[in-house]
Ligand code: ADP
């Protein structure tokens with residue numbers, strides 16, 4: 564089953580008199596329970612593509628079907644609704660609320676879901692347990708290590724059972740060993756059936772995925788399976 568169907572996607576930025584073709588015609592599909600790394604040099608269009616996939620922005624032309632719904636022409640409110648429901652974000656900088664508990668952080672995507680507070684807390688506790696932080700629910704992020712903070716962010720990404728986990732340089736602020744532990748967690752989530760997309764410029768991180776899409780100058784340069792993925796864990 565296709566989660567993502569992207570056809571001839573372009574994104575053009577107007578910079579004064581000149582046009583920047585951040586994406587110049589990108590097509591690819593992602594099926595359920597794929598594990599993909601998006602790579603490419605600086606300026607190749609990774610962030611732009613991530614913003615499209617994550618429903619943070621719409622393309623200039625082309626189509627993006629997410630679970631069969633064309634999100635390319637949605638307005639900001641519709642986009643926000645789809646994003647909240649379908650995408651679990653993990654950022655390089657964690658983007659946690661530092662002075663509120665792990666439980667409250669993990670609960671955040673459910674706040675506008677209409678779910679009862681007690682059910683939200685139960686779900687948040689459950690995902691925190693899944694990422695190995697069952698004994699840290701009442702801690703605040705600034706009382707945790709970098710790796711633990713990223714686990715809270717991953718719990719938050721999982722809490723509304725999104726169609727895609729979209730991670731932007733998830734190990735960028737972590738030391739090698741801690742980064743490897745986070746990649747082990749992604750491997751586990753992949754094996755549990757999640758669809759994972761990791762944007763990274765590090766080959767060692769990309770090699771954990773099962774497929775690498777490489778961008779250059781706003782185009783897909785290559786789209787290849789990983790022959791020997793790093794099977795952490
Ligand atoms: P990457 O994430 O691979 O470094 P980006 O998607 O950030 O690449 O950028 C792709 C191209 O689009 C670059 O040339 C960049 O300068 C340009 N670009 C990105 N965002 C904007 C913007 N908001 N306005 C103008 N140009 C942009």
Ligand code: ADP
Nearest residue numbers: 610613614617619652653654655656658731732
């Ligand atoms: P970078 O990798 O360049 O440091 P981030 O990982 O912080 O950037 O963010 C990647 C993209 O997601 C950016 O376009 C940013 O504007 C957007 N973004 C960051 N944080 C959030 C958030 N909490 N909610 C929605 N979008 C976000």
